[in-house]
Amino acid sequence: MAGFFYSNMMSGLSDQGHPLSLSFLRNEAGFEITEGIDFDPSDTYLKAFWVGVVNTLRVSILGIICATVLGFIFGVARLSTNWLIRSIAAVYVEIFRNVPLLLQILFWYAITLSLPRIQDSITIADTIILNVRGIYLPTIAGNEGLPVWLWYLLSGVGLAIIVVLCYAGLRLLIDSTEVQQTDRPSFASNTILGAKWFAAPVFLIVAIAGWFLSPGQPLQIVRPELQGFNYVGGINFTPEFLALLVGLTVYTSAYIAEVVRSGIQAVVKGQREAARAVGLTETQVLLLVVIPQAIPIIVPPLTSQYLNLAKNSSLAIAIGFLDLFHVGRRMIAQTGQTIPIFGMIMVSYLIMSLTTSAFMNWYNRRITRFER
Amino acid sequence: MTENENTTNDPIIICEDVHKWFDDFHVLKGITTSFKKGERAVICGPSGSGKSTFIRTINRLEEHQRGTIIVDGIELSNDLRNINLIRQEVGMVFQQFNLFPHLSNLKNITLGPMRVRKLSKRQAEEEALALLERMDIADQAYKYPSEVSGGQQQRVAIARALAMEPKIMLFDEPTSALDPEMISEVLDVMRELAHSGMTMLVVTHEMGFAREVADRIMFFDEGVVIEEAAPADFFDNPQHERTKLFISQTLQH
Numbered sequence: 001m002a003g004f005f006y007s008n009m010m011s012g013l014s015d016q017g018h019p020l021s022l023s024f025l026r027n028e029a030g031f032e033i034t035e036g037i038d039f040d041p042s043d044t045y046l047k048a049f050w051v052g053v054v055n056t057l058r059v060s061i062l063g064i065i066c067a068t069v070l071g072f073i074f075g076v077a078r079l080s081t082n083w084l085i086r087s088i089a090a091v092y093v094e095i096f097r098n099v100p101l102l103l104q105i106l107f108w109y110a111i112t113l114s115l116p117r118i119q120d121s122i123t124i125a126d127t128i129i130l131n132v133r134g135i136y137l138p139t140i141a142g143n144e145g146l147p148v149w150l151w152y153l154l155s156g157v158g159l160a161i162i163v164v165l166c167y168a169g170l171r172l173l174i175d176s177t178e179v180q181q182t183d184r185p186s187f188a189s190n191t192i193l194g195a196k197w198f199a200a201p202v203f204l205i206v207a208i209a210g211w212f213l214s215p216g217q218p219l220q221i222v223r224p225e226l227q228g229f230n231y232v233g234g235i236n237f238t239p240e241f242l243a244l245l246v247g248l249t250v251y252t253s254a255y256i257a258e259v260v261r262s263g264i265q266a267v268v269k270g271q272r273e274a275a276r277a278v279g280l281t282e283t284q285v286l287l288l289v290v291i292p293q294a295i296p297i298i299v300p301p302l303t304s305q306y307l308n309l310a311k312n313s314s315l316a317i318a319i320g321f322l323d324l325f326h327v328g329r330r331m332i333a334q335t336g337q338t339i340p341i342f343g344m345i346m347v348s349y350l351i352m353s354l355t356t357s358a359f360m361n362w363y364n365r366r367i368t369r370f371e372r
Numbered sequence: 373m374t375e376n377e378n379t380t381n382d383p384i385i386i387c388e389d390v391h392k393w394f395d396d397f398h399v400l401k402g403i404t405t406s407f408k409k410g411e412r413a414v415i416c417g418p419s420g421s422g423k424s425t426f427i428r429t430i431n432r433l434e435e436h437q438r439g440t441i442i443v444d445g446i447e448l449s450n451d452l453r454n455i456n457l458i459r460q461e462v463g464m465v466f467q468q469f470n471l472f473p474h475l476s477n478l479k480n481i482t483l484g485p486m487r488v489r490k491l492s493k494r495q496a497e498e499e500a501l502a503l504l505e506r507m508d509i510a511d512q513a514y515k516y517p518s519e520v521s522g523g524q525q526q527r528v529a530i531a532r533a534l535a536m537e538p539k540i541m542l543f544d545e546p547t548s549a550l551d552p553e554m555i556s557e558v559l560d561v562m563r564e565l566a567h568s569g570m571t572m573l574v575v576t577h578e579m580g581f582a583r584e585v586a587d588r589i590m591f592f593d594e595g596v597v598i599e600e601a602a603p604a605d606f607f608d609n610p611q612h613e614r615t616k617l618f619i620s621q622t623l624q625h
Contacts, residue, residue: 273433274470274529278484279460279536288483292474 009339016336024335025049031330035238035322045331052327053348059241059323060310060352063248067309068302070249071256076286078261089257096254102315105247109319112239118229127223129231134238136224136231149218152210159206160199167195240321244313252309256302263298264290296368303360307353314349324348384409384444384540384571385430391438392425399425400436401595407573409539412566414582414603415575417592418618423575426592427542430573431462444539460488463533467545469525471517477504477528478513481535489536496535503531507561523554527561534565541565543574579622583607591615 013020025046033039033048036055077089096104113132116122121131129136171194211218224234237245267290275289276282314325328345332338383406392400399422407413415423428434429441432448432455441448443458471480481500485491491499504510507527512520517528526546533541543562547555559581566572566585576582582589582603589606591599591614599606599615607623610616 270466270468270470271472274464274466274472274532276433277431277459277462277464278532279456279488280484281456284487288487289472293472 013339020340022340024337027335029331030334033322033327035241045335048327048331049324049344052322052324055241055322055327056310056313056316056324056348057352059244059248059316059321060313063245063252063309063313064306066245066249067252067256067305070253071305072260074253074257075260075264078257079264093254093257096250097258101247101251101312102318104251105243105315105319108246108250109239109243112243115239118226118231121226121231127221127234129224129234131231132239133230134236134242136234136236138221138223139233139235140219141222143216143218143220145214145216145218149210149214152214153207156203156206156210160203163199163202164195167198238321240316240319243319244316244321244323247315248309248312251312252305255305255308259298259301259305260294263294266297267293296364299360299364299367303357306356306360310352310356311349382409383407384411385573386442387430387439388441389439390426390429390436390441392422392429392434392436399595400429402439403597404439405590405597405600407540407571410569410571411588412572412586413574413588413590414586415573415590415592416577416579416582416618416622421592422595423592424544427544427573427575430540430542431459431464433464460536461538462540462542463536463538464542465526465529465533465544465546467548469517469522469529469549471525471529471532473517476514476516477509477520480517480528481532484532484536500531500535503534504528506564507531508557521554522550523557526550526554526558530558530561530565540571540573543572543576545575545577547576547578577622579607579619591618 010020026044028042029045029048030041031048032041033051035051036058037051039048039051074089074092077085078093080086080089112134115130115132118131118133121129123129127138222233224231224236226232264286271289271293272285275285280288313323316323317326317329320326325345328341332341335341385407387403387405390400390403391398401422403426415427417423425434429436429448430443436448444461446454446458448454448458471477472483475483478497478500481503482491482493482496485496485499486493489496501510501513504513507530509520509524509527512524512528517525520528530546546562547558550558555578559578562572562574562581563585574581574586584603586603588600589603590597591606591612593614599610599612601611606615607619610619
């Protein structure tokens with residue numbers, strides 16, 4: 001059966017003039033990509049595909065980080081004792097969880113497109129610029145003094161290590177063997193932690209002194225500046241990128257908020273009571289007792305949300321953001337190599353998802369060493 | 373009954389007409405009593421009689437809706453500062469231990485002293501190790517609660533409460549969740565604590581412990597104290613029909 005379909009596919013493809021091969025990847029792409037890594041129409045299809053992969057990764061990673069932060073805030077807020085905070089969080093979750101994601105992305109895109117023209121840019125503290133071309137943020141660039149400063153940093157680390165070793169030696173001499181035995185679980189880790197108040201200042205002094213001793217400023221903030229009709233310098237996120245990022249972040253954060261809420265509620269009531277009985281404040285109860293126990297409950301469903309966010313980023317095609325899927329579709333339109341390109345797209349998403357879940361599973365194993 | 377030379381005449385807990393409702397259910401129907409410094413009171417009664425709820429109102433794990441509770445001169449109200457002050461003076465031991473499973477036994481004990489009493493890590497650990505020594509489980513300090521037996525967990529929980537240097541200790545059925553062979557190790561620790569002069573309110577079904585250690589036994593039924601007396605009078609000469617029935621049932625086995 002499979003053999004029949006395979007040979008049928010191969011003969012069909014050669015009849016159409018597209019034999020199954022990846023050699024087309026070395027050909028000139030001939031289209032422009034204005035998003036992400038610098039790309040010229042004379043670059044190859046392979047590079048075009050890579051630009052798409054990087055764009056997908058950019059929006060996914062940033063989206064995952066922002067959605068996690070927002071999700072935790074709203075998840076905790078839904079359990080607040082304050083009626084107003086609780087209600088705002090509930091409304092946020094219900095709105096963004098119950099409107100289709102595609103609609104939300106188009107909505108945010110409409111908003112970014114209604115930003116002012118370049119001449120009328122909104123500027124915040126002269127460093128953040130917002131206009132119809134998206135958002136411009138300052139970046140940090142290294143000057144010629146940077147290599148010199150890096151050497152100072154390296155010697156600072158060396159000095160700090162020497163301080164730790166001296167401290168450990170002194171403690172071995174001074175402390176009785178009895179203390180060393182009760183000072184479990186690890187004498188070494190305790191020593192390093194104990195030495196941090198001596199080692200960290202040593203490192204900081206060397207680092208700060210090195211900063212002023214290096215020629216020129218080792219690092220410099222580059223602000224976006226208006227040159228002619230456009231802003232130059234700094235880092236620019238296009239309206240498409242912003243709309244997609246905000247859409248994915250807000251939508252996923254509503255789900256993460258629910259995951260966080262249910263995780264916190266799954267921690268047994270006795271744990272809060274015991275923590276209160278010891279005299280901890282409500283904030284301490286939450287941060288020191290409840291959330292550490294909620295995290296292992298939260299992580300598995302959180303992983304699913306991360307995977308959803310990464311895969312949902314393919315909705316980029318609706319607003320013209322050049323992600324992996326969009327670039328792939330363009331390549332198919334130009335080369336007709338439907339099957340190999342779809343294969344490449346699928347493998348790329350698969351690698352991203354499997355890497356994410358492998359990392360999250362590792363993290364979950366690491367934090368659930370204790371039994372419940 | 374052993375004579376308790378630790379009690380004084382100053383009441384440390386004063387309860388006046390304490391009422392509590394869970395929705396429509398009237399759990400506490402006007403409890404008026406007081407406990408002296410150093411007093412050992414055992415609270416018993418059938419399940420659902422309000423005895424656990426009563427001791428839980430004393431550190432505000434349950435809110436009472438009417439009446440007043442004054443602990444060491446501080447009135448329990450909705451004022452968060454008062455609640456936190458009282459919780460630092462009142463230690464509590466639970467039926468289900470409620471140790472923090474993500475922290476080692478030692479860290480379970482040092483959490484409160486470091487965060488609330490603001491002790492240094494070193495000092496908190498020294499005190500915690502001394503307490504574990506007193507509980508006879510110093511060798512379990514670096515294990516996690518799930519790695520030690522129920523009796524040991526409950527002793528860690530007692531150490532955790534004592535680490536806050538409380539003036540009063542509340543015990544909410546501390547041996548009810550334990551295997552029979554582990555009950556005595558926990559009762560031994562509580563006996564030692566009683567002899568050290570700690571003010572103790574103990575909800576328990578261990579009548580042997582009550583007879584030996586208590587200054588007073590309070591019998592709860594349907595949200596009221598229907599009988600309270602010194603152990604000798606309570607066991608040998610109960611006044612109330614309900615108390616007689618309870619004693620005959622609990623002493624059968």
